[in-house]
Amino acid sequence: MNDLVTLRDPVADPAVLAARLRDESAPDIVEALNQQPPEVAASVLLGLGAERAVEVLDQPGLDEAVEIVEALPRDRAGPLLAGMAADRLADVFRLMEEPGRSDLLERLDPETQATIRALLAYPEESAGSIMTTEFVSVPAHWTVGQTLDHIRRVERTRETVYSVYVLDPASHVLRAAVPLRRLISAEPGASVLSAAPGRRPVTISGLASRDDAALLISKYDLLAVPVVDGAGHLIGIVTVDDVIDAMVQRQTEQVQRFGGMEALDEPYLRISFGEMLRKRAGWLAVLFLGEMMTASAMQGFQDELEKAIVLTLFIPLIMSSGGNSGSQATSLLIRALALDEVRLRDWWRVALRELPTGIALGAILGGLGMARIAAWQWLGFHDYGAHWGLVALTVGAALVGIVTFGSLTGSMLPFLLRRLGFDPASASAPAVATLVDVSGLVIYFGVAAIILRGTLL
Amino acid sequence: MNDLVTLRDPVADPAVLAARLRDESAPDIVEALNQQPPEVAASVLLGLGAERAVEVLDQPGLDEAVEIVEALPRDRAGPLLAGMAADRLADVFRLMEEPGRSDLLERLDPETQATIRALLAYPEESAGSIMTTEFVSVPAHWTVGQTLDHIRRVERTRETVYSVYVLDPASHVLRAAVPLRRLISAEPGASVLSAAPGRRPVTISGLASRDDAALLISKYDLLAVPVVDGAGHLIGIVTVDDVIDAMVQRQTEQVQRFGGMEALDEPYLRISFGEMLRKRAGWLAVLFLGEMMTASAMQGFQDELEKAIVLTLFIPLIMSSGGNSGSQATSLLIRALALDEVRLRDWWRVALRELPTGIALGAILGGLGMARIAAWQWLGFHDYGAHWGLVALTVGAALVGIVTFGSLTGSMLPFLLRRLGFDPASASAPAVATLVDVSGLVIYFGVAAIILRGTLL
Known part of the structure; x- marks a missing residue:
């Protein structure tokens, strides 16, 4: 194959x-x-x-x-x-x-x-695992001229020289990071420290995640971020090109996980058939087992189904709307959390925002659904029975409930994952849809029980 | 609000x-x-x-x-x-x-x-729209020493100096890009061109997309890519920090679009209620209208539904499995196309790969589904009727068909979008689910018609 x-x-x-x-x-x-x-x-x-x-x-x-x-x-x-x-x-x-x-x-x-x-x-995905140990460092008592001479000698053997790192001569603790262009403009006789920017250098621990290294590089517009140990000794640098590679890989993982599978670690056409199957079957089976609850829920409503078979016609429509609104909300909050636009403690602000949004979106879809049923009835495309008006009302009201529930569930799932110590980006569109499906059925039949009591049910 | x-x-x-x-x-x-x-x-x-x-x-x-x-x-x-x-x-x-x-x-x-x-x-999202026009350029007849003096004079007024761009003195066409570190190691009296790397500089047109600029910077490990006009004149540079910002923004857009909505252009908690509603309601309504076909399909199968109401119990389970497998395949191909792991002409290789993958995944889920029905029947949790074995077979066979169809549809959608000139990343999990749902119902009732003919139907 x-x-x-x-x-x-x-x-x-x-x-x-x-x-x-x-x-x-x-x-x-x-x-x-x-x-x-x-x-x-x-x-x-x-x-x-x-x-x-x-x-x-x-x-x-x-x-x-x-x-x-x-x-x-x-x-x-x-x-x-x-x-x-x-x-x-x-x-x-x-x-x-x-x-x-x-x-x-x-x-x-x-x-x-x-x-x-x-x-x-260093653990995989840590800043230490992507750092390079080939950097240029000089003691703090050197002059600009000595530093430039040193760069001339080592330039060919170093992967990249963007900045020169100035160390304390005794303790070897990192004192400053001097960009090349500042070194060029400085007086050759002056101390190398005089060419350093005023602020303390931005550093990162080797055990921090490479995503944090990417955030620092992006926030402070750096070409490299120095990696230091607990005592402040320079042990390596994470360069901007490593970060870009990590970002591209991370983006792929994120899209694949949001699509509801384990991230592949090889290109699509290179990965073996068995490996591909394993990465996809796991989540698919978990989702399937979760979704089995819908069959149990439907069994619970079998009496209602037998009495009002017209209700079954709208089950796929209603359930998918819940899943879709949930998927939107999850994608929004995954990124808002990743970009620190929203913190864990803001969950209630988000819930307060998703509640009216969900009601409004549900009302729009509910209106469309009711219009569709009324139109088909009037135009004679299908006969939804004597109580078609009540059926339309049931579908409309259920949509408001389900879309609101979907938006709330979808927006809270990334918070829950972070609270439990997982990456919010492990939430996937299929997982949200599965979560929302069972509750969607319960909402639908609950609304039907209220509106259709004494007529169809 | x-x-x-x-x-x-x-x-x-x-x-x-x-x-x-x-x-x-x-x-x-x-x-x-x-x-x-x-x-x-x-x-x-x-x-x-x-x-x-x-x-x-x-x-x-x-x-x-x-x-x-x-x-x-x-x-x-x-x-x-x-x-x-x-x-x-x-x-x-x-x-x-x-x-x-x-x-x-x-x-x-x-x-x-x-x-x-x-x-x-320059159009939005073009390389020209994110380029900076503040770069350091020198004529090709200058020496390394003259160039360094020039950098010393202009350093404070330029955003970033990573490379010096060497222009033809007469035509002003870009001849070379000399990284600062090469300039430092070169002989001050030598021509600035002598410090240039051997290869022609990598350049980009201002009208190219910023994604292409990001790809070039990532592929060639550049700190900046020069932007040239049709005649080869240097008009600006796209720097690595602009590219990182563009990548972060693009990742957010991609996750949001894959979640089934228009990308927001503001942080979640800042965007107005009306704007948020507009970005989400559009796609939600389109998907809802598409999903209405399921109601029409169900109407077409109403006779079967009335005769074998037991079939309705598994509709949500079966439909969601098709959507989930489709969502996986779409997420895989969106990234494989974005990373050039797969080209448009490889669609048939992908189809040849998704076909057996889908069958295998469908067989796994079908086995789980049949085991579930048999277990519930034996344990007395639910009575699926005299023909429960045939019902289980229907569910199992339908799952193989639907998961295979879902994987194929989900993997071909990004190709179709690219073929039609759209971004493959506009494919979303909810859109794939909607595409697969109607066909899923048709497959399910088609399989039922064959297996249950003469018994339930």
Whole structure:
């Protein structure tokens, strides 16, 4: 099955492909390699020369970096890995399996090994796990000129230099972050600290979430946020390009989870059939079990159903309206909470806002529903019986109740999840619809019992 | 209604607040001002001094920048606006209404006026609309030393300096983008072009979408992408912080649209009741009208319903399963298309993948459903009648059909939208559910007609 649906170009001759790609930019080489099986991609890499190969491996867009590295001859893999940026290399090791992982790790020089082990110790999705340990730091007693000379010497070996970090010479605590452009405009003879901005540098703990790193970078318009340990020592930096990659990945996870499934960790056409099934079947089965309550609810109303079969006609219409209004409210509150527009303690403000909104939306749909029933009756499309007016009223009133209930439930679910310590973004449209469906049936038959008592029921 | 639910702190004395905020960073001042009515925020701004006030107005996080600017005395507003970054200022003017807009615009110096008018001419969501026109460019015959001197002179007046753009002295066409760190390591006497990377600079047209600018910045790990006109002249740069802001906004829009509503353009607790209603009622009514087809379909099956009322018990369960599987598939393909993991021409590969996935998922749910009916019957919780085995079979077979149909429909909808020229991300979970519901009923009653013929039907 898998072979049928993979997205690869015809397998190419590695030597020909390497010659064709040699002058392309690394991201463009990555695009071409993503179309090839890992073994071919590995041969192409070896044909590009060490410097280009490292550049390519450093690209987070390389889909099968782990498989490619595993396909390299062990003695060639070592030097290439040692050349990679530490944060990217840690990503690759994180996805690698034993015993290949330990074997490759031990082929690295001791210093790189220690760095990688330290990065791997940070939990997934933490700021520490995406930080780079390659930054430029200088002691606080240096001058601007000394600092610029130092940058000139190390520039080629550092992934990115946006700012220079100034450390206390004795304690090594971070004192300041000096942007390059301020360094250029400063007097060469002045202290490097004199070029620093007035405020204390914004920092983050390695154990904080990478989302928090993204928020800081976005809020303070930074190019990198320094990661410090408990004592204030600089241990790495999270750069803006890592944050953008994390944001793109996070957006994908969020949409998939809101769609009612576990987030995939591979591209759609690459993930195996079994893995795809597992990610989708779990939530689908949970939702199905929850939705079984509707069958139980319907069984409870079987007498009413037999007496007034006309009521069944509108069950899908009414239930879906509850689910749809709930899905809207959930999507609104997931983002409002994520962006800190709304805090946990604001739940009652939100409830006070959703209540009239739900009533108004329900009244609009109720009006449409009643108009539809009246129109079909008058035009002779369908006969809803002698009491059609009361049936229309039942549908209209039930819609007001259900849409209001859906809006309230949908808006409160993200708060409940956060209160319980979960990510509000784990709320999904299908989950809200399932929550609202059973109560929707109860509301519908409850309204019917009141309005139709003595006539149909 | 609105007053009940706003998220503001008690109105503060502007003078006291200004004194308290004077030493905070601009993003933190913004957070405090967002809690205050625009009139108070305007007074606080005036109390901060011109330089800080401009810094605060430059923050995209300032929620009511337009209202605050309109609340400033006209003669004080002019100088503050003139100090703002051009791209941010254009954002503010874009949201301002006449006649205030023209009046304020005319109070700016002619050069700023011309810049703002040019930026306002770009369509919303284009790269041109978020670019800044404040960049550092030098002619190609300059040396590295001359360029560094130039940066020293202009550094304070430019929003951000990440790269220097090298222009052809005669044609003013963009020749190269030189990152600051390369400039620092280069020989002062060498030509500025010698410090440029070997490859042609990555550029974008001002009319391209800001999403494309984000993709370029993310793919090539840039801090800024130069915006050029048709002749290759540099007209601005889109910086990484503008792109991050655009990504955050886009993510919010995407979640809201996937939730089945028009994207809000204001924070949840700030948007007016009427505006909120309008953004939600539109799609809710469209979905409701679509869902009315279920009532028509049910009317068509009224004979079957009267003969076998037991079938109604499972309608909500079966319909929601179709909607849930469709919602999963849609969320997967929206992101796969957005990330270019899948192209339009791959629709058949996706269909070939969703077909077996849907059948397998449907079989899992069908098995659960049949087990539920058998268990309830055996345990005596409910009597589904003499033909309960056939009823269970109907439910099981219908689930296979509906989940398969839901997965296929949900996965093809984003392709269809892109084919028709729409954004695949306009597909929403409720829209897929609505599409699948009517066909779900037809499948259910069709399966019932085959399996139950001669017994219940």
